[in-house]
Amino acid sequence: MKQEQGLSVKEGQVQMKVEHTKQIKEVVNAVKAKNIQNVYFVACGGSMASLSLGEYFISKESLVPSFVYTSNEFIHRDPKVLGENSLVILRSHSGTTPETVSAASFAREKGALTVAISMDTESPLCQEAEYTVHYNYKDGSDALDGEVGIFYTLIFELLNVFAPDEKYSRVVNQLPNLEKLINKNVDLFSKVADDFGKKYKREKIIYTMASGAYIHHAYSFTSCLLMEMLWIHSNAIHSGEFFHGPFEITDFDVPFLVIKGEGASRPLDERALDFVKKYSNKVEVIDIADLVFEGIDDDLKEYFGPALAGAVTRLYADGLAEHTGHPLSVRRYMWKMEY
Template sequence: MLGFEENEFRTQLASAVALRPRIEQLVDELLAGGVDNVLLVGAGGTYAQMWPYEQLARERSTLPVRSAIAAELVVAGDALLGERTAVVFTSVTGTTEDVLRAIEYVQAAGATTIAFTGYPESPIATAVDHVLVSEPKTWPFDMQLLLFVGRLLDRRGEFAGYASLADELANLPEAMVGVARQAEPMAEAFAEAHRDTDYYFLIGGGPIWAFTYLYSMCILEEMQWLRTTRVHSAEFFHGSLELLEKDTAVLVFQGEDRTRPLTDRAENFVKRISEDVTVFDTRNYVLEGFSPENRALIAPIVLDTVMGRVSKHLERVRDHSLDLRRYYRVLQY
């Protein structure tokens, strides 16, 4: 597979899943200490990656769990923030400046801080109260967030399926290698057909909306300098659909949760307008070792793996490195 370091990929995912005992112990300690609200704080892609777990808690729990943009939190605050707040941060490098400022801000309010990162000596790792370290460059953070939020809800009697999910996550590294292999031919064909496409319209909903936003902003825009429109499938019929034309390249991201019919509805409509609609549906992938209910919960990880293959092939056909930036961490801001 193009640009795919299979052993490294497997090791990274396994290192995140292996944090389960420490995550569970930490959650138990937080609850015993009286934590009664949780903030999930990130910047850019790590902020978007928090949304499915805010939604998971919102659907199942009365515990206040909400996501926040690091920079906005510092200037706008949060009424719940205090000594009974646990704040979770994620950072691949452990150096994101907005996150570092947010850590300082919430600690001044007395909150307990937790970070997931791949670098134990990084500024973020050394600034928080509790750091849980995976292999360097491990991405995404969905595994750790599933375990953290899932354990919280489980201990509160609000997530009966947590033990099953946590057990099945042990199968994730091999399952995702399998997904990458399944996706490779499609990814190559998609990239070849879209080497000259300069505008994409992306649709997703429910817990998949986070990945839709992330892929649009962080990959197609930031890493490939392509123009995009992204729209939540539940909001599809309110505005952005007017941009659709016969030759608009549409990407539909589909999961397996209860919001699926909303994305089905949007998909059915766009296929009436555009002749270039590609559906990336997690149902199309074999996931050995995962039950139907848990497939829905790991759908963002599946899509991240699938679209990782697409990204590598777009990089090749467009001769545009995924590491190339004009402004991000290049100019002062």
């Protein structure tokens, strides 16, 4: 939906909120009308990483099985339980990712309920899916908090269908705090992230470690920011898997960025962090417990931490871009040739 001429930014945001609420309500009503027995989150790259948070919360909080697939494998693997009792949520920023568009078509052929998340309602993905929940980057009326807030609203409204609990309504009610919290945490971590970029600007490889909901941020940071945008070798290591092979590469000059999560898997991060700090002199930590959570109930911090972490980790890539002189927009292959 494009912002109408003559509307102020604030009026446009109100209009967008009404539209988003309507779109999410339509999806929730469609889910209620069906006997949904499983949920699939399907996308590629950073879009897949963002959807993975939905899989994490639904599998953790409800009895409904949920799965994450990269789009092409979703088609080629052809899950046997995919069918008329399935909900398939797909995402592509532009709505033009060919594999994801094909995955939407494939899911609909199987009889699944399909929902597209994108910035462009006229995109091939949104046209292919049965329902659309969109955010609006094109005219600037949705910032990062808008995109995250819209997705979180959808997920926690769905959780209230799958496993009703008053805390999910509280999450949705406190999401309007997100913009302020993102801005405060960006201010809090900007200097630290810039120092990180200055310190590690000549590193050829940087490992990122996390667990729980934050492993998806680690994946996005390594694959989409370090490797894709900065051409720095990297790998996202799950803290729980660190001692099952990867820890052998630890040495005094091997850099690690550890996301110390807020939630059930925090002990996994603490154990891995204790080890790397003993044997590497290049360890940096993003401790989610240090983030600002003003206006968020204590028992909801586990849900809001991942919503804030993306903006914070992005700062570390910005720091590297600034001090390496390598803009995040530069590509060698992507969008430039056939692949």
